[in-house]
Amino acid sequence: MNYRHGFHAGNAADVFKHYVLCLILTSLKAKPAPFFVLDSHAGAGGYRFSPGGEQEWGIGRLWKERARWPALAEYLRIVAHHNPADGRLMRYPGSPLIVRALLRPEDRATFVERHPEEHAALHALLKDDQRLAVHLGDGWKLINAFTPPPEHRGLVLIDPPYEQRSDFDEVAQALARGRRHWRGGIYCAWYPIKSGEPVRTFLRTVSQFAPEALAVHLFTLPRDVDNRLNGSGLLIINPPWKLGSTLTTSLPPLASRLAHDARHGHVMIAPAGEMARAMGRR
């Protein structure tokens, strides 16, 4: 339980994850029926930046030029809401604040966090909003306890710290259980890409029970160096209509901008099984 998301808040992986989260929530809002969001590994909710932090290779790269990123307008609007009006970038909204910003009065969200201090911070942040519930506990155990929701539509966001290699297995098992338990729900799981093998195994496993699941990979460092964070992925079961085509257009320029060297910004989008095979060829 050493992981604290504050050290990573606003990095390139967060920008990618939270931009896609905004797109999924926006697509859920396209229909009038209420929806439910479960964030199984929620974090503290909001983070204050320190100079020299990972945000400098993430949201920091976009901030001054944000008017030039219309595809990310909703995401950038939420980040701006949590920062001073004079344009300084001082704080970052984690997934709970992004979810809260995009819920309508009739929608609901539940957040689970296992670290007592992160949970306390999140609870303090959200306690006055009747649409939101915050639980101290084990996200792996609670996913099926909170689903399927009475709304019958919505999203489960799974964003564990990957402190242990077994987190890939935990995610695959949670998705398999979730798929049986709430077949119509959208599931979105984030994962780091440091070396090919755990990702390939994970994608092959998922493709066996959710062949239509979409894998989206965004790289900001060369892909052929193992054991550092070269990029990250999102595995989306029941992706909203047109999400794949929207990302095919909007992610490549984002990857180039977030990459340490624009030539190494790279995006791959494919069904999980196909992505596992493509990774085998790299």
Ligand SMILES: C[S@@+](CC[C@H](N)C(=O)[O-])C[C@H]1O[C@@H](n2cnc3c(N)ncnc32)[C@H](O)[C@@H]1O
């Ligand atoms: C990557 S961070 C979450 C970031 C957050 N989803 C966001 O996008 O702003 C992972 C969080 O999961 C928490 N965590 C670790 N194991 C957990 C578990 N079994 N159940 C719930 N939370 C857990 C960690 O304390 C950490 O705050």
